[in-house]
Amino acid sequence: MKLPIDPAWFAPLISGLFRLWIRTIRFECVGEPKEFLEINKRGKPVIIALWHGEIFPVTGFGHTLTDNLVTFVSQSKDGEVIAKVLERIGHSTVRGSSSRGGVRALLQAKRIMEKENRMAVFTVDGPRGPRHKAKGGVIFLAQRAGAKIIPIRAYPRRSKVFEKSWDKFVVPFPFTRCRICIGEPFEVTGEKLEGDILKQEQERLEQHMLSLDSCE
Template sequence: MVRIPVSPRLIGAVLAFVVRLWHLTLRVERINTDVFTDPELRAKRPVIMLWHDEIFPLIPAHAGERMACVVSQSKDGEILTRVLESFGFMTVRGSSSRGGMRALIAAKRVMDEQGVGIIFTVDGPRGPRHKVKPGALFLARHAGSPIVPVRAVMSRAKVFHRAWDKFQLPWPFSRCTIIYGDPVFLPEPLDDPEEMRKQCEHLEQIMNSLGKNL
């Protein structure tokens, strides 16, 4: 049997179409959205912090908002890049495990040249789940940008328990609540590893507190 190779571009296009249709069935509510849309904050090119398992409803919810995303250099990352670009996002390739520093340099360049914020799944691409890695903090510190934590809480979702991140796919016609945290301005300096560790833990606590009562 002859296998016909399918390009990441084609897979990405099909997935983007499915995501658009799926999103139309969801009841999306936003909390504290004024923080995210504040022109003064957007001018500071914020670093948006997400959990990897919650990205599905966030992609179409923020289509066309002129931001860039850091995406891993894996094969899955190539497909995700195609999906994100179809929704109007810019992409920067790299992760903590592959091309990490190169990705941070490229992200900083995009922020400076395009005047946009950067989106990070801070526990990706391989985990540990819901543990903040220092890449986003390092970038925010050197770009002079605030960090904005964002969560997506799904009322009903299929959870892929075998995936490292326990990825969540909201069921059609379920409710998705997007919560925007207040911006976090990092202290100076963050060159000390112990201080960086404390700040990562502090941001984890903030992320875990968002939507806790929903």
């Protein structure tokens, strides 16, 4: 049955609830966010890399620091709602994913990064997985934009984990503590991204992000 109300109309309510929810969470940082914020302030391109299942806490943490971000959102109906929520909390959004509209979204994000000096936010294993397996999009964007990739992980002390979802999506409980782990900047090779070179860069980024497991 088709709903008589467009779900996107609920974006103001959802964004308001998100802001309130995030204000209750006590983030504890391992690593220094001021370092990549300073890189961005100097006009240098930055990409924040995260796993798809950690979107909620990492986006929440980012909201406590800055809204100077451009985020990738799928072209699905659900994506329309997510895009409107993100835009209400200050993000620019580009619509596309590895399965649909990906190249156009990458080029659009690059233009926004250059024109508005926004940091890109990229779910490395999204939108459909496999979980914790880096795809090529973030590597291509980083090389094209000359950007440093900053890996960020989130470990809420108490949370709801959706075990049946491919990404094991995590929603922190209100009033919990959440450890945020910020890795060292990752630089992509200058070699042409074909075949084994691209695969090698994806594997390097995967390991770089998985190495943050030790800070849990």
